[in-house]
Amino acid sequence: MDLLPRSAMASSSLPRLGPVAGKVASFGQMSRKLTPRGKERRAQLIAFATHEFAEKGYHLTSVADIVDGLGVGKGVFYWYFSSKEELFVEIMRTSQRGMRRQQQAAITGVEDPVKRIELGIRAGVLWLAEHNDLRKLFEFARTEGRFREAMQSGQAVLVSDAQVHLEEAIEQGRIPDRDPEALALAIIGVSNQLTNVYIDGRNMNPEFVADLVVSFCRDGIGVGGCDGIGVSARDAIGASQRD
Amino acid sequence: MDLLPRSAMASSSLPRLGPVAGKVASFGQMSRKLTPRGKERRAQLIAFATHEFAEKGYHLTSVADIVDGLGVGKGVFYWYFSSKEELFVEIMRTSQRGMRRQQQAAITGVEDPVKRIELGIRAGVLWLAEHNDLRKLFEFARTEGRFREAMQSGQAVLVSDAQVHLEEAIEQGRIPDRDPEALALAIIGVSNQLTNVYIDGRNMNPEFVADLVVSFCRDGIGVGGCDGIGVSARDAIGASQRD
Amino acid sequence: MDLLPRSAMASSSLPRLGPVAGKVASFGQMSRKLTPRGKERRAQLIAFATHEFAEKGYHLTSVADIVDGLGVGKGVFYWYFSSKEELFVEIMRTSQRGMRRQQQAAITGVEDPVKRIELGIRAGVLWLAEHNDLRKLFEFARTEGRFREAMQSGQAVLVSDAQVHLEEAIEQGRIPDRDPEALALAIIGVSNQLTNVYIDGRNMNPEFVADLVVSFCRDGIGVGGCDGIGVSARDAIGASQRD
Amino acid sequence: MDLLPRSAMASSSLPRLGPVAGKVASFGQMSRKLTPRGKERRAQLIAFATHEFAEKGYHLTSVADIVDGLGVGKGVFYWYFSSKEELFVEIMRTSQRGMRRQQQAAITGVEDPVKRIELGIRAGVLWLAEHNDLRKLFEFARTEGRFREAMQSGQAVLVSDAQVHLEEAIEQGRIPDRDPEALALAIIGVSNQLTNVYIDGRNMNPEFVADLVVSFCRDGIGVGGCDGIGVSARDAIGASQRD
DNA sequence: TATGAATGAGGTTTCATTCAT
DNA sequence: TATGAATGAAACCTCATTCAT
Structure with a gap:
């Protein structure tokens, strides 16, 4: 083997993450109590998403585009909105x-x-x-x-x-x-x-x-x-x- | 050329049996010689796709939806159109x-x-x-x-x-x-x-x-x-x- | 409906063509009696394919590329060779x-x-x-x-x-x-x-x-x-x- | 800008929590901030892919082969590399x-x-x-x-x-x-x-x-x-x- | 012989969403 | 709150191969 023993490859030592199965988000709007800071973040997300949606279209704008554009993590998005x-x-x-x-x-x-x-x-x-x-x-x-x-x-x-x-x-x-x-x-x-x-x-x-x-x-x-x-x-x- | 002079390739002494290859279609559109059968298929695809696009929207209509709706294989779509x-x-x-x-x-x-x-x-x-x-x-x-x-x-x-x-x-x-x-x-x-x-x-x-x-x-x-x-x-x- | 009645869409009047199941070509070379004309075609295919393989690589050269480049149909290829x-x-x-x-x-x-x-x-x-x-x-x-x-x-x-x-x-x-x-x-x-x-x-x-x-x-x-x-x-x- | 002045987007008053977006990497390569865990994954992918490429060839090794071999999802590959x-x-x-x-x-x-x-x-x-x-x-x-x-x-x-x-x-x-x-x-x-x-x-x-x-x-x-x-x-x- | 049509498995890639940390 | 890692279904598309005509 070249860089790693073969056995070590197949059975990763890293635990698995991620969703277990296709759980669909219940529809409806989120209503969270927001701090002033939270309100600003939410407004930022809305403003930037609006811009991107208008520029490229809803489908061609991914959640990743939005959060990357603001330099934040994906979790932020789903903290403020339950879905795109x-x-x-x-x-x-x-x-x-x-x-x-x-x-x-x-x-x-x-x-x-x-x-x-x-x-x-x-x-x-x-x-x-x-x-x-x-x-x-x-x-x-x-x-x-x-x-x-x-x-x-x-x-x-x-x-x-x-x-x-x-x-x-x-x-x-x-x-x-x-x-x-x-x-x-x-x-x-x-x-x-x-x-x-x-x-x-x-x-x-x-x-x-x-x-x-x-x-x-x-x-x-x-x-x-x-x-x-x-x-x-x-x-x-x-x-x-x-x- | 290696085995045959290049000119020999392009103009064989054999009668041309199909279209002479060559890129045509300046604007990305396919231009294939179609038999009557082919023309019918193409029209079917257009008709059904139009219906689906209107019903569900362009992005929510997959190529699979279209070909499945007509009961044909996926290749058929790309035989007639180079892309969705x-x-x-x-x-x-x-x-x-x-x-x-x-x-x-x-x-x-x-x-x-x-x-x-x-x-x-x-x-x-x-x-x-x-x-x-x-x-x-x-x-x-x-x-x-x-x-x-x-x-x-x-x-x-x-x-x-x-x-x-x-x-x-x-x-x-x-x-x-x-x-x-x-x-x-x-x-x-x-x-x-x-x-x-x-x-x-x-x-x-x-x-x-x-x-x-x-x-x-x-x-x-x-x-x-x-x-x-x-x-x-x-x-x-x-x-x-x-x- | 727009271009075609919906019922006409789903049930095409065209019979189905194409392979039935994944039949793999038996390996080995074809040995067919070839007319002079056939020999020339075969040589053409070899020459053009060689050129294309060298230019783009084996995997990036499709059978379609080869037959299209010569302006012939797919059948020609499989008449002379059992596989790529x-x-x-x-x-x-x-x-x-x-x-x-x-x-x-x-x-x-x-x-x-x-x-x-x-x-x-x-x-x-x-x-x-x-x-x-x-x-x-x-x-x-x-x-x-x-x-x-x-x-x-x-x-x-x-x-x-x-x-x-x-x-x-x-x-x-x-x-x-x-x-x-x-x-x-x-x-x-x-x-x-x-x-x-x-x-x-x-x-x-x-x-x-x-x-x-x-x-x-x-x-x-x-x-x-x-x-x-x-x-x-x-x-x-x-x-x-x-x- | 529509809802927020553009400058307000780029320089929020909120502390920057991630990398500042922006295209880097002049030569198509991904450059993501990786945690130690991420670095390990990336190395695993490289090691296993190298092995597979050498064994079967680049084209005959699919991304699926690689991620399946490591027991991870397909997305993992594209998290670390933008393409095969x-x-x-x-x-x-x-x-x-x-x-x-x-x-x-x-x-x-x-x-x-x-x-x-x-x-x-x-x-x-x-x-x-x-x-x-x-x-x-x-x-x-x-x-x-x-x-x-x-x-x-x-x-x-x-x-x-x-x-x-x-x-x-x-x-x-x-x-x-x-x-x-x-x-x-x-x-x-x-x-x-x-x-x-x-x-x-x-x-x-x-x-x-x-x-x-x-x-x-x-x-x-x-x-x-x-x-x-x-x-x-x-x-x-x-x-x-x-x- | 030759062609155009068809197949469908399988390839690469995307992306909304989840979650351990 | 926030992040980076992960998921996996599903999207688009390719292509070797087959076959009715």
């Missing part, structure tokens, strides 16, 4: 709350519903611009079953927020009477798309992009609309669902 | 071409640019509704670096298609003079969002959803618009980029 | 015979044993230079159990060829009386090493390298040697083996 | 260093250059005899492109070590003036060949084999040589390269 999945869901939840808060702050105290809609759109676009990483995560979350539900319920909140103002505008005759939910969804679609291409892709000025979105959506919902606008749409409202 | 990634890109490319073809077929011979836009939107939404699986793949492709480029170039084609009609409409004074690219992007954003929620999520009638999209976008681009519409947007055009 | 292993062994065998033939042709009719040794060395080096691919295969064959035996028996022939001349030289008192087998092996070692580095690695003139080898080996075996040379070696001859 | 290839290169590098160390230890303090050469040869042969597994790996490494470079640079060191002594011997007129590099290579060729056949193949006494090699090489380089030795070689020196 839980971390992701946590990021989603927090972010959606943050976006909503910013949107609501922007419209607080504004009387005019149309103005509220405009300000809401603008706040939304600016938030997305500022939290570009999170916008990417939202996009991903929509594409995978287990995260979809969380995403949709979050989006539903935004939609219903917008709906309120749209309904008020309709009641006041400021815009034509079209399905407010559809209008809200359309607004979200425009916001995401233009933010994606113009801010993420071309690094344009967020205020400018917000203007574009507002401009398209103002017209789209029929603000300042003349007679005849949206007629076909109004006719369509109330149509039945398939199947 | 290549298959995905192939699906993207083909789909985008298909969508464009359908859109162009819908507007062929129509004089009025505004009408062309409407028909294009409608055709797009109906295609998305019909190929819901592919719509999901598009969403995913946008979220991962290696597929993003392919997606964006495909989307760029759709955008520039729409731009042509928008520009013509602007020239004819049918809609206000706003950045046609932004308008095209906004239309795409609305189409995706409403299709996603209403057709994929709630299984609504695609024609109805198409109506919703057309309605919002007609107004959004300013069809039949009055003075004063889009003023702020027009002012914003030409603003500089961030950073 | 058999092909390799066949190349070894043929080559060793070729080298020996060239070496013997070079010394035919030469009286002086020392001259024969020199000419043999020179012929060997030139053969190795000309068949550099095969030299590489020889090196590889030595490193893997299943090919080793074939290699060693082939080398043994060369050694015993050389031994004859060395013994005659010793008998004639032309060189000191040292173990002729060891001398023959040493000559082979020098030939291989210098050919490897100078011809394969630095593309030097084979004649020049042959001179270097001859020069070292002439002295090494003690041609023109003075008294006292090789004394310690002579003492060592006859020493017992280990174990 | 890296492990192999690591073995090569370490071994070459080890051989050189032993050779240099053997000649330290010896005045006579010819004596140094003899002792160096002897030390080399004895090292090869003692590390027969590694000798086999060296042979294999020469046959495959990706390992060749590492091998050659390692061998170049040995050659240049020997060259120094040969040049000194030439200057002192102890041996004829022939290309010292060629002489060094020839010595290596003889050492490998005789060790291979006599020690690995026939299990002879290493000391005896070392005597054989020294004897042949002493004469080969012309120690104690008379006039007229090496004339043709001297003439050849300086000849041009092919092509």
Whole structure:
């Protein structure tokens, strides 16, 4: 033998470590009492993971990438989060709350519903611009079953927020009477798309992009609309669902 | 050469019985001569993989899932595709071409640019509704670096298609003079969002959803618009980029 | 479904092909009656495979590489060879015979044993230079159990060829009386090493390298040697083996 | 940055608990902080893999073979080495260093250059005899492109070590003036060949084999040589390269 | 004879997760 | 709390070989 007697090789003197069998982590979130230091660590993990997820994608970012990037051990991760999945869901939840808060702050105290809609759109676009990483995560979350539900319920909140103002505008005759939910969804679609291409892709000025979105959506919902606008749409409202 | 002059290798006096080897395919794609049987297999793989990718997501669908689903061996997959990634890109490319073809077929011979836009939107939404699986793949492709480029170039084609009609409409004074690219992007954003929620999520009638999209976008681009519409947007055009 | 009804996917209409179970090819060489055309194909396969094996190594050259490189189907390969292993062994065998033939042709009719040794060395080096691919295969064959035996028996022939001349030289008192087998092996070692580095690695003139080898080996075996040379070696001859 | 300024990530106020991430290791090698336990494991893996590689060959030894042989999980391998290839290169590098160390230890303090050469040869042969597994790996490494470079640079060191002594011997007129590099290579060729056949193949006494090699090489380089030795070689020196 | 299609064991590698220390 | 070591299922992919056509 060369470096070690053969017998010594086969029967290692080292005891075995590691998991015994495929124990799956129970789903659900961890709730641990955290010291201030612990809170900072947790925030660090979230911040860095968000960055990595956005950069490379959820699946291409391993837990090892995250802890290595912060220079900590694997145990740290599982001390604060019960799984990678839980971390992701946590990021989603927090972010959606943050976006909503910013949107609501922007419209607080504004009387005019149309103005509220405009300000809401603008706040939304600016938030997305500022939290570009999170916008990417939202996009991903929509594409995978287990995260979809969380995403949709979050989006539903935004939609219903917008709906309120749209309904008020309709009641006041400021815009034509079209399905407010559809209008809200359309607004979200425009916001995401233009933010994606113009801010993420071309690094344009967020205020400018917000203007574009507002401009398209103002017209789209029929603000300042003349007679005849949206007629076909109004006719369509109330149509039945398939199947 | 050792046993035979190199030239003797390449050009044997024996009749060529197969393809002349040689690397072809500049973009990583396999290009094999396929028998009818082979073509059928390949189509089967694409169809089944598309379904699985849409259902579970790209990463959660393994090559094993695909070949097991078809009841064939693993080698079959790699006979037709050089990698899972290549298959995905192939699906993207083909789909985008298909969508464009359908859109162009819908507007062929129509004089009025505004009408062309409407028909294009409608055709797009109906295609998305019909190929819901592919719509999901598009969403995913946008979220991962290696597929993003392919997606964006495909989307760029759709955008520039729409731009042509928008520009013509602007020239004819049918809609206000706003950045046609932004308008095209906004239309795409609305189409995706409403299709996603209403057709994929709630299984609504695609024609109805198409109506919703057309309605919002007609107004959004300013069809039949009055003075004063889009003023702020027009002012914003030409603003500089961030950073 | 998108491209194919789901039911059609799972149950392919294509019958299954391929091997049924792990049947191992019986070892041994194929002996088929070959037409002239068949002989040419076989030679083509050998030539191309030799080239590829030398370039990339035996394990990194797949049967597919070989048949693709010649633009033929897989069946061709297995028509002429029962396995990749058999092909390799066949190349070894043929080559060793070729080298020996060239070496013997070079010394035919030469009286002086020392001259024969020199000419043999020179012929060997030139053969190795000309068949550099095969030299590489020889090196590889030595490193893997299943090919080793074939290699060693082939080398043994060369050694015993050389031994004859060395013994005659010793008998004639032309060189000191040292173990002729060891001398023959040493000559082979020098030939291989210098050919490897100078011809394969630095593309030097084979004649020049042959001179270097001859020069070292002439002295090494003690041609023109003075008294006292090789004394310690002579003492060592006859020493017992280990174990 | 999205949630935390980027700088905040890199330099947290929390004490650094592990290595600061960051790619190190310019040549693909892993450089992990290892505990004593880890070092032992790594050494075990190297020892066992060396044994297996030598026994069955690099390609016929799978990572599974290695970890199974040690009774550990597959992940262990990739904890210590980034790939099978890296492990192999690591073995090569370490071994070459080890051989050189032993050779240099053997000649330290010896005045006579010819004596140094003899002792160096002897030390080399004895090292090869003692590390027969590694000798086999060296042979294999020469046959495959990706390992060749590492091998050659390692061998170049040995050659240049020997060259120094040969040049000194030439200057002192102890041996004829022939290309010292060629002489060094020839010595290596003889050492490998005789060790291979006599020690690995026939299990002879290493000391005896070392005597054989020294004897042949002493004469080969012309120690104690008379006039007229090496004339043709001297003439050849300086000849041009092919092509 | 020759081909393209198919097989499937087995190769390397990754990675979420666990746990002794 | 934190770490490094370990697990092992499972992922992607390769390839010698077989065989219907």
